[in-house]
Amino acid sequence: MTEQEILAGLGEIIEEIAGVPADEVTPGKSFVDDLDIDSLSMVEIAVAAQDKFGVEIPDDQLKDLTTVQDVVNFVIKNAGSSA
Amino acid sequence: MTSTESVSSFTSFPPAAGARIMSLGGYQPANVVTNDELAARVDTSDEWIRSRVGIVSRRVAGPDESVADMAVVAGGKALAGSGLSPADIDLVIVATCSAEAAIPNTSAVVAHRLGIVAPGAYDLNAACAGFCYALATASDAVRVGTARHVLVIGSEKMTAWIDPYDRSTCIIFADGAGAAVVGPVADGEPPGIGPVVWGSAGDMASKIAIPDRRSYMYQEGQAVFRWATTTLHPIAAQACERAGVDVSDLTAFVPHQANLRIIEAIARRLGVPRERLADDIVHAGNTSSASIPLALSRMAERGEAKAGSPALLLGFGAGMCYAAQVVTVP
Numbered sequence: 053m054t055e056q057e058i059l060a061g062l063g064e065i066i067e068e069i070a071g072v073p074a075d076e077v078t079p080g081k082s083f084v085d086d087l088d089i090d091s092l093s094m095v096e097i098a099v100a101a102q103d104k105f106g107v108e109i110p111d112d113q114l115k116d117l118t119t120v121q122d123v124v125n126f127v128i129k130n131a132g133s134s135a
Numbered sequence: 136m137t138s139t140e141s142v143s144s145f146t147s148f149p150p151a152a153g154a155r156i157m158s159l160g161g162y163q164p165a166n167v168v169t170n171d172e173l174a175a176r177v178d179t180s181d182e183w184i185r186s187r188v189g190i191v192s193r194r195v196a197g198p199d200e201s202v203a204d205m206a207v208v209a210g211g212k213a214l215a216g217s218g219l220s221p222a223d224i225d226l227v228i229v230a231t232c233s234a235e236a237a238i239p240n241t242s243a244v245v246a247h248r249l250g251i252v253a254p255g256a257y258d259l260n261a262a263c264a265g266f267c268y269a270l271a272t273a274s275d276a277v278r279v280g281t282a283r284h285v286l287v288i289g290s291e292k293m294t295a296w297i298d299p300y301d302r303s304t305c306i307i308f309a310d311g312a313g314a315a316v317v318g319p320v321a322d323g324e325p326p327g328i329g330p331v332v333w334g335s336a337g338d339m340a341s342k343i344a345i346p347d348r349r350s351y352m353y354q355e356g357q358a359v360f361r362w363a364t365t366t367l368h369p370i371a372a373q374a375c376e377r378a379g380v381d382v383s384d385l386t387a388f389v390p391h392q393a394n395l396r397i398i399e400a401i402a403r404r405l406g407v408p409r410e411r412l413a414d415d416i417v418h419a420g421n422t423s424s425a426s427i428p429l430a431l432s433r434m435a436e437r438g439e440a441k442a443g444s445p446a447l448l449l450g451f452g453a454g455m456c457y458a459a460q461v462v463t464v465p
Contacts, residue, residue, distance in 0.1 A: 092187065092396055095361045111357045 053131060058105065058124050065100040069093055079121040091115075097123075107131055146280035147225065151319030154274035155327025156465045157219075157284075159432035160212025160314045162205050163419065164196040170306070177302040184306045189395020193309035193420025196292050200310075202234045206245045206290035209312035209428070214249060216465075217316035219284055221250040224316075226282035228273060229258050230265030230289045230424040232453065233296055245288065255282065262343070263391045263452025264333070265289055265424030266313065267460060270448070271331035273317040288314040289424035298351035307394065308352070309420025313428025327463035329378030329445075332370050336362070336455035343453035363397045363451060367459075368404035371449045374459035378445065382406050386444035386464060387434050391451055392416035392426035401449070423452065431464070440464045 063074030070089050083089040089097070094117075098109040101123065107130045109117070117123050169192045170181035184190055196205065206229055214221065227249075229242040242256035261268040266289035273285035290312035297304050320327055339362060343354040371390075375382055388407040390398045392415050402412045415430035422429060427448050434440035446464050451457040 090187065091357060092360050095357050096364065096400065099361060099365055111355075111361065114357070 053105065053127075055124055055128065058127050059120070061104050062101065062120065062123060065097055065104060069096045069100060077120055079119070079124065081120045082118055083120070084118070101127065105131065148280040148283045150280040151277050152322070153320040153324070153326025153328070154277040154317050155320045155324075156270075156462055157316045157318045158213050158216030158465055159428060159435055160209045160214070160216060161312065161429045161432040162208035162212070163194040163311045163429070164200060164205070166195045166197060167192050168195050173302075173306055177300055177305060179302045179306060187396070188307055189414070189417060190306065190420055191417050193418070194311055195294050196310040200292070202231050202290045202292050203241050203244045203248070205292070205310065205312035205425075206231075206241060206288045206314070207248045209290065209314040209425075210245055210249055210286050210288045213288075213314035213316050214286060217284075217318070219316065219318075222252065223284050224251045224254055224286050226255040226273065226276055226285040227251060228256075228269040228285065228287050230261065230269040230287070231258055231291055232260050232262045232265065232423060233291045233293050234258065235292075235295070241290070242288075246286075249286075251286070261424075261450070261452075261456040261458070262454055263393065263421075263423045263426070264450030264456040264458045266427045267331065267448050267450035267458035268333065268456070270315065270317065270328060270462070271333065271458060271460060274326075274328040274331075277317060277319050283319065285317040286314065287317055288312060289426075289428050291423040291425045293352070293421070293423055296345055296352045301351065303356060304352055304354060307421045309422050311419060311422040311425045311429055313425045313432055315428055329374065329380070329461035331458055331460045332374045332377060333456075333458035334370070335457070336366075339455045340453070342455065360394070360397060362455060363393065364400040364404075367449060367451055367457060368401050370457055371401065371405050371447060371459045374449070374461055375447060378461035380445045380461050382447075384445060385411060385447050385461075387411050387413060387431070387440035387446040388449070389413040389427055389431045389434065389440075389446055390449040391423075392419060392430055393421055393452070407447075424450070435464050
């Protein structure tokens, strides 16, 4: 999985769950400040990301993932361990 | 001696082929608390509450209004609707997790106040899943013959256990009671209460707790949200399968009114259209074990849940207890 593939997959997830157009999901965006995504939607995104990428994002680590790039980096870092 | 007779000799009544809900009843305290009133006390807003939990207003019991008081009103309505007399009730089960005291049990007090003389009476604590657990045990009692008619009540004064200054809980929880009379089906009729699918996840029990009698209720919202939206829809689907009912045939899906976003997510995953989802939480708040019978009785009254049609109930909550069953709307 390349960084681009993860970003595209994350865009699809966020569009479906939060109704934010996928092309607005760019690396530097903050979930709360730029995309207006709240903590419960973040949980839904984490669950969908687990299904799509095979990487579990626990609640205690989810709170530290504040930008789109943070999630992409998390998936890349953990993809090997849980795949 | 036939096998039926040998079973009967241990029980009070002939076994029934199945049980059904005969009638429903609900009670809500008069006091309406709006989001704006809460926003005047804690750091929150109407918009924030609506978007996070989907609640517009909730009902809160008065200081002198007890779990038993509310149970008596809801139970009395259900009893009146059944056409039975108090003498016909053999068993009273009150599902509650918010009783003022552990002793005496609420059910014996409620039975006495309703004029039901010397029934079996016990309280059942499966938190927000309590009504579905109680309905399953009532159905079993009727089928086996340990009772003929059972009064099942969910009654909660959650606000007594909530820190009024904790915005993570005070915006959600509320008070109320709901009840059902359970009795046998007529000969040859199919059961009106389907097989229960139930369980618990005690490993997660600390996620929703009142640690001791001097503490307020605490919950980890994100963890509960994740658990509820990922583990419960297969349980609900299994309850439909065991009842032989297709999800598309349900007249209503009545999950515990925990949080609108949780129940909308479960309904979506289950494939239940939004208009068939109970959303009583919007004006009732989360009333724990009372929420399902309150929502079902209101939907039945308004004709949104059609009499004689199947409705799916799904209770879930603390202890991470859950239970689902399909019932025929009375």
